Amino acid sequence: MKQPAAQAVHLADYAPPPWLVDEVHLVFRLSPQATRVLSRIRFRPNPATEDRTFRLDGDGPRLVRCAVDGAEAAPEVREAGLTLTPPDRPFLFEAEVEIDPEANTALSGLYMSNGMFCTQCEAQGFRRITFYPDRPDVMAPFTVRIESDLPVLLSNGNPGAAGKGFAEWHDPHPKPAYLFALVAGDLVPQRDTFVTSDGRAVDLAVWTRPGPDEGRCAFAIKSLKTAMRWDEAAYDLAYDLDVFNIVAVDDFNMGAMENKGLNVFNSSVVLASPATATDDQFAVIEAVVAHEYFHNWTGNRVTCRDWFQLCLKEGLTVFRDQQFSEDVRSAAVERIRQALAMRGQFREDAGPLAHPVRPESYVAVDNFYTATVYEKGAELVRMLKSIVGDEGYRDALRLYFARHDGQAVTIEDWLQVFRDATGTVPEHFGRWYSQAGTPRVTAEEEWEPKESGGGTYTLRLAQETPPTPGQPCKAPMPIPVRTGLLGADGSELVEERVLLLEEAAGEWTFDLPERPVPSLLRGFSAPVILRREADDAERAFLLANDPDPFARWEAGRRLATRLLCRMAGGARADDALPQALRALATDDAPDPAFRALCLALPSEDDVAQALHDDGAAPDPDAVHAAREALRLAVSKAMEDVLPGLRGAMRVTAPYRPDAEQSGRRALWGAALGYEALLDAAPAQAAYCEATNLTEEIAALSALLAAGHGAAEAEDFRERWSDERLVLDRWFSLQVRFAAPEKAAGTAEALARRPEFDLRNPNRFRAVFGALAGNHAGFHNASGAGYDTMADWLLKLDALNPQAAARMSTTFETWRRFDPDRQARAGAALDRILAAKDLSPDLREMAGRIRD
Ligand code: 0A1
Ligand code: ZN
Numbered sequence: 001m002k003q004p005a006a007q008a009v010h011l012a013d014y015a016p017p018p019w020l021v022d023e024v025h026l027v028f029r030l031s032p033q034a035t036r037v038l039s040r041i042r043f044r045p046n047p048a049t050e051d052r053t054f055r056l057d058g059d060g061p062r063l064v065r066c067a068v069d070g071a072e073a074a075p076e077v078r079e080a081g082l083t084l085t086p087p088d089r090p091f092l093f094e095a096e097v098e099i100d101p102e103a104n105t106a107l108s109g110l111y112m113s114n115g116m117f118c119t120q121c122e123a124q125g126f127r128r129i130t131f132y133p134d135r136p137d138v139m140a141p142f143t144v145r146i147e148s149d150l151p152v153l154l155s156n157g158n159p160g161a162a163g164k165g166f167a168e169w170h171d172p173h174p175k176p177a178y179l180f181a182l183v184a185g186d187l188v189p190q191r192d193t194f195v196t197s198d199g200r201a202v203d204l205a206v207w208t209r210p211g212p213d214e215g216r217c218a219f220a221i222k223s224l225k226t227a228m229r230w231d232e233a234a235y236d237l238a239y240d241l242d243v244f245n246i247v248a249v250d251d252f253n254m255g256a257m258e259n260k261g262l263n264v265f266n267s268s269v270v271l272a273s274p275a276t277a278t279d280d281q282f283a284v285i286e287a288v289v290a291h292e293y294f295h296n297w298t299g300n301r302v303t304c305r306d307w308f309q310l311c312l313k314e315g316l317t318v319f320r321d322q323q324f325s326e327d328v329r330s331a332a333v334e335r336i337r338q339a340l341a342m343r344g345q346f347r348e349d350a351g352p353l354a355h356p357v358r359p360e361s362y363v364a365v366d367n368f369y370t371a372t373v374y375e376k377g378a379e380l381v382r383m384l385k386s387i388v389g390d391e392g393y394r395d396a397l398r399l400y401f402a403r404h405d406g407q408a409v410t411i412e413d414w415l416q417v418f419r420d421a422t423g424t425v426p427e428h429f430g431r432w433y434s435q436a437g438t439p440r441v442t443a444e445e446e447w448e449p450k451e452s453g454g455g456t457y458t459l460r461l462a463q464e465t466p467p468t469p470g471q472p473c474k475a476p477m478p479i480p481v482r483t484g485l486l487g488a489d490g491s492e493l494v495e496e497r498v499l500l501l502e503e504a505a506g507e508w509t510f511d512l513p514e515r516p517v518p519s520l521l522r523g524f525s526a527p528v529i530l531r532r533e534a535d536d537a538e539r540a541f542l543l544a545n546d547p548d549p550f551a552r553w554e555a556g557r558r559l560a561t562r563l564l565c566r567m568a569g570g571a572r573a574d575d576a577l578p579q580a581l582r583a584l585a586t587d588d589a590p591d592p593a594f595r596a597l598c599l600a601l602p603s604e605d606d607v608a609q610a611l612h613d614d615g616a617a618p619d620p621d622a623v624h625a626a627r628e629a630l631r632l633a634v635s636k637a638m639e640d641v642l643p644g645l646r647g648a649m650r651v652t653a654p655y656r657p658d659a660e661q662s663g664r665r666a667l668w669g670a671a672l673g674y675e676a677l678l679d680a681a682p683a684q685a686a687y688c689e690a691t692n693l694t695e696e697i698a699a700l701s702a703l704l705a706a707g708h709g710a711a712e713a714e715d716f717r718e719r720w721s722d723e724r725l726v727l728d729r730w731f732s733l734q735v736r737f738a739a740p741e742k743a744a745g746t747a748e749a750l751a752r753r754p755e756f757d758l759r760n761p762n763r764f765r766a767v768f769g770a771l772a773g774n775h776a777g778f779h780n781a782s783g784a785g786y787d788t789m790a791d792w793l794l795k796l797d798a799l800n801p802q803a804a805a806r807m808s809t810t811f812e813t814w815r816r817f818d819p820d821r822q823a824r825a826g827a828a829l830d831r832i833l834a835a836k837d838l839s840p841d842l843r844e845m846a847g848r849i850r851d
Contacts, residue, residue, distance in 0.1 A: 026039050036097070191203065315374065460505065649665070
């Protein structure tokens, strides 16, 4: 495989494209090993620059012929592209190239998956298809003709002429090449229609391979229609083509892709039936379908000027899909899930891979599809909204689309829209985009009683952001801290307020009838780590009383994390947390989904991170033992209430994947999990009686986590051997619940099974993502976890550099641990870096992690 030269690209070097494109016409003559691509591209000089250099990106296509204005041309073709001396006026460029989709195991460009042709062009896959200015600020309307005997031939936009062996498509909306898509294969549609608010009928279809997958599209279609209606109601944004197609593909590097009018999905985030997908997967499908659909405006109609601006489309679109999920499910529960996702971002921010939401340089842009760009990017939009208010946000977004429709823009343009529409954006908000690292906000209080009764309460907040790679010093950023002040009976003493901490420190005073318990950072109002001296009693008080569900959950979480840290240092479990959880489990008032989230203990990685934050080197074995001991203590404290809780939460109605039923099943599963530690029988029975995959996986996980379940696991594997996505779960559970000293060996043995396929990223993630998720196993003192991971990353890198680079992030916390473990992890990273023919993608990641 040809690799582009590994040179860093810098935001500061941005220059406008010398040539713009008025029109693109493509013909694809499909053949698995020798596809011909004929392009006709109308170029015109860009009036915004004097530069007339003509260079097209190209990574792999073999040039067969090329012409300028009809006359044969002889361009210079190098590894990274094609150059020629252009005429000094608009001209027509024509090329014919040949590519080999079957040999494309990188899953970028045009490739084959189970006999189907499909494409992935974000970020720089189009250049693997043909020569083109493959940058997002070059936008053009595309016309595509596909020639093939395959029955279904799809591309972007609206369908045009079609006949035996060909189909044409026209996309009138100018788009960058990264949004190009083509799919061809033996596919069947699940169809529906959506009528837009202005009365246009849109033909919807989800395409799958013929067979069982055909019956697993209904939920995706329903989610799509809900999302289309929601975007009209919430943002006044309607769909803009006659058709909207979604295709399910088994081999795909990421979740899904928002190609204009032709979304391509990893089959794991689109196909679902009660028997083959869990509640969580249904929820993910709903969110991802919405996310890709919302990109039609935030990303496609208004796109990014360059890849440094990726958060412009991703942060905003994640925020929009979060708002959607909050509306169609439980807002409180969704917010807690988002905060949990942000823990992954905090981990990234605390390690060698920390980077700003808008990075300043990259080697392989695909390495920047990160939690920071996506998740933290969404938090920045949320903070902007909370600062300017709902109306200000609505006005700003209206202006954004009015001003920038059809353009490729920057974060400066985005912030300018907020300034122009509202006039109230804090001066230094832009720092959130340019500074990496998670701010630490410390809170201190003072209480001065008054003789007349009550007193003055002073709250002092200060912020500090730790150094991150390449950024030793940080300036203060505007931080909205949503705050409540609670009385001893749990009532709010004043109306909740958003305190905006703009400088390094700030102070607020309140006249109050009694000394309050502060409830800070309600709703996770800013992506910061709050530091406050609080005792367990106060946390238990907030867990029991805080009216803000996020703050309530967070108090419980803190309580558990602190306890686990103490236990990892040798302390015994005390009874405060088990009793608090028991009280919550038996309190019928809160939503079952919320109670289930509260019952889940922090992960071993969370505890390791907390210890590291305190300046200690976490011992993975001690953390594992502590968490196991606490789980048992909680089980025992709840022993008498667990069967009742499980019985009360058992769903007997026909399966629905909605928030209500999923919440009940989640709490049922949590109870079953604790129960299994004391008695395996209920989980064994639940496994046999399960009527859907959610119950089946909950029961099997409960058994495996309690050291049982070998027979059930074998039964599961046999029954699901023909179902790729369900079998992924089996692969994953084997490793996830293996004893720490066996985890690496289990992963290795699974990867050598015939069902393991290095070309399928889902399967790789199932095994090696689970190895990283087995904290004490991956970080086992023997170093076997590190060695096995390195071995398989290298094998994967030879086929699929992007996927290998992503999975290498499993090493990002290696500096936390003791010198011995660090030496072993460092050696594994060195072995990766020394490998012959290492891809630039994996080299960049392993190098950054090792530094
Ligand atoms: N834009 C997609 C994610 C995506 C990014 C890169 C890909 O290939 C390297 C594929 C998909 C989204 O946000 O859903
Ligand atoms: Zn996206």
